[in-house]
Amino acid sequence: MKLTKIELHHFRNYIDQTLDFSAGINVFLGENAQGKTNLLEAIYVLALTRSHRTNNEKELINWNSQTAQIRGILQKRLGSVPIELDLGPKGKRAKVNHLEQARLSSYVGQLNVILFAPEDLSIVKGAPQVRRKFMDMEFGQMSNRYLYNSTQYKKILKQRNRYLRDLHHHVQSDRVYLDVLSDQLSAYGAEIIFQRLQLIKKLAKFAQRIHSEISQGKETLAFAYKTAVADDQLTSVETIYQNLLNQFKQIKEKEITRSTTLIGPHRDDLNFVINGKEVQSFGSQGQQRTTALSVKLAEIDLMKEQTNEYPILLLDDVLSELDDFRQTHLLTAIQDKVQTFLTTTSLSGVQQELLTNPKIFRIENGNVSLEK
Ligand SMILES: Nc1ncnc2c1ncn2[C@@H]1O[C@H](COP(=O)(O)OP(=O)(O)OP(=O)(O)O)[C@@H](O)[C@H]1O
DSSP states (O other): EEEEEEEEEEEEEEEEEEEESSSEEEEESTTTTSSHHHHHHHHHHHSSSSSSOOSOOGGBOOOOOEEEEEEEEETTTTEEEEEEEEEEEEEEEETTEEEEEOOOOTTSSOOOOEOOOOGGGGTSSOHHHHHHHHHHHHHHHHHHHHHHHHHHHHHHHHHHHHHHHHHHHSSSOOOHHHHHHHHHHHHHHHHHHHHEEEHHHHHHHHHHHHHHTOOOOOEEEEEEOOOOSGGTTSSHHHHHHHHHHHHHHHHHHHHHHHHHHOOOOGOOEEEEEETTTHHHOOOOOHHHHHHHHHHHHHHHHHHHHHHHOEEEEEEOOOOOGOOOOHHHHHHHHTTTTTEEEESSSSSSSOOGGGOOOOOEEEEEEEEEEEEO
């Protein structure tokens, strides 16, 4: 999959901007605070309908405007597909082939992106929510079912937490309704956990091979999914569902006292293990970086396997964070396969011989010019 063109209207500091992209490497080059990341963000938002760096969508719209539009032309195996996302005070509207989509979840997945930013280097050591967000963002793009389940799960989780609070403060007393919410949460939660397990297994297979290559055969990387559901109950959606439901019955009083849902995929975690030891606790900085890189590269392969198209790679100021050896791995792995967009303040820290025919866009205060 390639993004051949993008049009921005009133998106951040871009008033009216049209850019034609190379199918290979595209570089957004410029000083700080000129609008490089805004361009990557526009591609990310066009793909996922939400930003990777803000939950406040108003921030995406130019300060002097009420609405913003992002349009893109995708080149897929089966032909060219125009997509469009409109942002405004009434929310978001998405179009594919000029047809408005009733649900955003049916739109996500048209354009698949993988973002690699310096924060991703903390995927190993960072807080568990970083890894949960990672799973939700990646798996949601690969599977509409996953995206639907996690949207429903979040909705019911919110309701359930509110209801637990009400029970705690005696605003409500009907425990049967709590059981109804527990049942619904267990059903969506079981789907999510089961799908995560399956996709993690596939992701691990690719990551293992890549990690072994980068570590020159010295290290074996494995993934461990941490959940409140007992290992021997993880065999099917049904067993996970029953297990969650039973646990909810047992911890009901505790949850009311704490006014929050204590188990489920929103509390789960993903751990990385090298040669039998958890990288989180024991890994060196180098091992953590190699793990992060292996996971990112594995995502590309997994997305290709799941969707039959290579995703687009967005590298936000990350090359300068990687040493030559890891840079070489990254750039060789994507060469001639994956359309890439990277931001940098300078090309001097980048191994330019590995950037084949890059199209270089110079960004100055929201103005874009092509570098000869
Ligand atoms: N909603 C908005 N409307 C207008 N301008 C905005 C808006 N949001 C951000 N900007 C401007 O965008 C610029 C920041 O752009 P961006 O985050 O892309 O920086 P960058 O070029 O990636 O720099 P760095 O290398 O520091 O990350 C700032 O000048 C900021 O004032």
